[in-house]
Amino acid sequence: DIQMTQSPSSLSASVGDRVTITCRASQSISSYLNWYQQRPGKAPKLLIYAASSLQSGVPSRFSGSGSGTDFTLTISSLQPEDFATYYCQQSYSIPLVTFGPGTKVDIK
């Protein structure tokens, strides 16, 4: 199975900060990488698919980049509703997809 790692595992930030989360795959996955946001007690929500495509309805402060093994999710100006846990997920080996361990973003 393809293993996914994320860094950092958690971070503290203030409203208005620029936040960057990194995801790394154990082998090249081209651009088969998705990002999800999960607020406490809620189901995950798709933010970014195919590494850099913004899901409809998702604010433009979210962006994704990368290909191969290294990927980044950026929040350009953190808003109060963005405090959540973020997961990357590879779909290169679909149906055997795997998720990263998550990055928790909380308030500084």
Place this chain on the structure above:
Amino acid sequence: QVTLKESGPALVKPTQTLTLTCTFSGFSLSTSGMRVSWIRQPPGKALEWLAHIDWDDDKFYSTSLKTRLTISKGTSKNQVVLTMTNMDPVDTATYYCARIRGYGDYNWFDPWGQGTLVTVSS
């Protein structure tokens, strides 16, 4: 609007078999290209993909859990059923179903159901 909702027991005993139902609306699993997955999340932990079923009834399972899982279309056209045998306390988790969307070789989970918490305890 596409929605999915999970249902099943909140509590099961060790060694029992868990049966969960995903009831969805806004799409048909008979339509070419449609797929539904099950994913779980132990409390405070990460997401783990379990299984998925295609419109043509192809089925796929997690390598580590495939001997315990069965996914099937339900008796109603808008349902998918997951059974997991020999439940253990480590299987305590919120279980989600989600539609798989995509284009070409790109695929993603959207939307997700609200999830159902299953606790395994005697």
